[in-house]
Amino acid sequence: MTGFLCLCRAIEGSRENMEEIREWAEDPMYRDRLTGLYNYDGFLRAAQGQLDRGEGGAIAVLNIRQFKYINEMLGREKGDELLKFVAGAIVDGPKSIRVAGRAGSDVFYLYIDSTDGKQIVGEMDGFLHALTRSSIGVLGAFQMRAYCGVIVSRPKGEIPHYTLEQMLTRMMYALAKAREYSENKTWLFDAELHKEEQKEEDVILHMHAALRAKEFELYLQPKVDVSTGRLASAEALVRWRRDGRLLSPGLFIPIFDKTGFSFYLDRYMLQEVGKLIRGWRERGIAPIPVSVNQTKITFYNETYISYLKWIKETYGIPDGGMILEILESMAVDNLGEANRILDEARSLGYRISMDDFGSGYSSLNVLAKLKLDELKIDQTFLRNMGTEGKERIILQMIIDLSRRFGISTVVEGVETREQEALVRSMGCSLGQGYLYSRPLPAKEFMERFM
Numbered sequence: 001m002t003g004f005l006c007l008c009r010a011i012e013g014s015r016e017n018m019e020e021i022r023e024w025a026e027d028p029m030y031r032d033r034l035t036g037l038y039n040y041d042g043f044l045r046a047a048q049g050q051l052d053r054g055e056g057g058a059i060a061v062l063n064i065r066q067f068k069y070i071n072e073m074l075g076r077e078k079g080d081e082l083l084k085f086v087a088g089a090i091v092d093g094p095k096s097i098r099v100a101g102r103a104g105s106d107v108f109y110l111y112i113d114s115t116d117g118k119q120i121v122g123e124m125d126g127f128l129h130a131l132t133r134s135s136i137g138v139l140g141a142f143q144m145r146a147y148c149g150v151i152v153s154r155p156k157g158e159i160p161h162y163t164l165e166q167m168l169t170r171m172m173y174a175l176a177k178a179r180e181y182s183e184n185k186t187w188l189f190d191a192e193l194h195k196e197e198q199k200e201e202d203v204i205l206h207m208h209a210a211l212r213a214k215e216f217e218l219y220l221q222p223k224v225d226v227s228t229g230r231l232a233s234a235e236a237l238v239r240w241r242r243d244g245r246l247l248s249p250g251l252f253i254p255i256f257d258k259t260g261f262s263f264y265l266d267r268y269m270l271q272e273v274g275k276l277i278r279g280w281r282e283r284g285i286a287p288i289p290v291s292v293n294q295t296k297i298t299f300y301n302e303t304y305i306s307y308l309k310w311i312k313e314t315y316g317i318p319d320g321g322m323i324l325e326i327l328e329s330m331a332v333d334n335l336g337e338a339n340r341i342l343d344e345a346r347s348l349g350y351r352i353s354m355d356d357f358g359s360g361y362s363s364l365n366v367l368a369k370l371k372l373d374e375l376k377i378d379q380t381f382l383r384n385m386g387t388e389g390k391e392r393i394i395l396q397m398i399i400d401l402s403r404r405f406g407i408s409t410v411v412e413g414v415e416t417r418e419q420e421a422l423v424r425s426m427g428c429s430l431g432q433g434y435l436y437s438r439p440l441p442a443k444e445f446m447e448r449f450m
Helices: 002-008 015-025 040-051 067-074 076-091 117-134 164-179 191-212 249-259 262-282 304-315 335-347 365-369 390-404 417-425 442-449
Strands: 058-064 097-102 107-112 146-152 185-188 216-225 231-242 245-247 290-293 322-327 351-357 374-377 408-412 430-432
Touching: 040 097, 040 107, 040 164, 058 067, 058 076, 058 117, 058 164, 067 076, 076 097, 076 107, 076 117, 117 146, 117 185, 146 164, 164 185, 164 191, 191 231, 191 249, 191 262, 216 262, 216 442, 231 249, 231 262, 231 430, 231 442, 245 249, 249 262, 262 290, 262 304, 262 322, 304 322, 304 335, 335 351, 365 390, 374 390, 390 408, 417 430
Parallel strands: 146 185, 231 290, 290 322, 322 351, 351 374, 374 408, 408 430
Antiparallel strands: 058 107, 058 146, 097 107, 216 231, 216 430, 231 245
């Protein structure tokens, strides 16, 4: 029994104590049937037992990168085989790992008998690399990669000692940090990450009051026809003005996505753009199409279409006057439902754009299956492109294929005239970037461009 063996190599105590541990450790209620490790409840109980010894330790959580993709490409049986392989490697791995459990699909929890954060990170990095090398035996041509977050119960410095509950919460910040890297990575929750946690808690504390106080401001960035140099449309962006200063979207948008607050901000931005377009028309200014970012929680809400209808009727939005920007990741897992929603939105007069195409694991197949009006090509293509090379070939292919599907293209990150000339020569429709303008407050945008 893998979970019990992992525990037995850790706990020293009386025979009576060991028998008590064996009794609940062997209970199927605390065991993961697939791997033989503890399930989440069993892990919590065992980890708490370790902490109660009073000597301190660390908890790590390990995730497999792109596990869903592995399941889809190789099949669920192969995915299960990989999970059992990882569980076996954990049991046979570093001796400092005293308790192990699996919670959810590809989430492994570890209790580590050490409080030396630097040593743990080095040990876990080595363990992840060993997993990658040996995973070929399970996956064949594929190589598994993973990331890991770690927290120590008795860290050095001014941070107080943590309870198990505090460790589990804070460890997720470390895991999220490790996830930002594309390769194997272990990240330790430390004083710097603790400061980030405090900033996040501050954002969460104030975000609802900020919405009521209208601290979120509408900014616009132009999208320009690269053939004529004329303004074609704009993208609506949000900025948070708090205590007289602007907060970076990178500080609060990920937190809003994680907490679900994006739903309220999305609706607020739709209203603000609606007011803007109505104001232009009332002043006799010919409106341009404005694109508004939509998050997954908003897109799949059951009231989404009715809210779009209300926005259009309330603010008198002309057909094509508002563009809904979605991300590929929002639709790829449920193309049928996504297309149903897009069809309904389009029937109301909205246009549909896909943002940041090419920033992750994008598939050209999505262009054929999703009903889009516009494709925004991520700025990384221009940033990494020379006069020749694979990026140029791929970009040209995306533009050509989009044109054949009747989808207009926007290349993001245009910063020089040379880049503009390049995307124009490739047949791209629009350009967006600092060559034309940084994002501007709506009033300043109107004075400059309308």
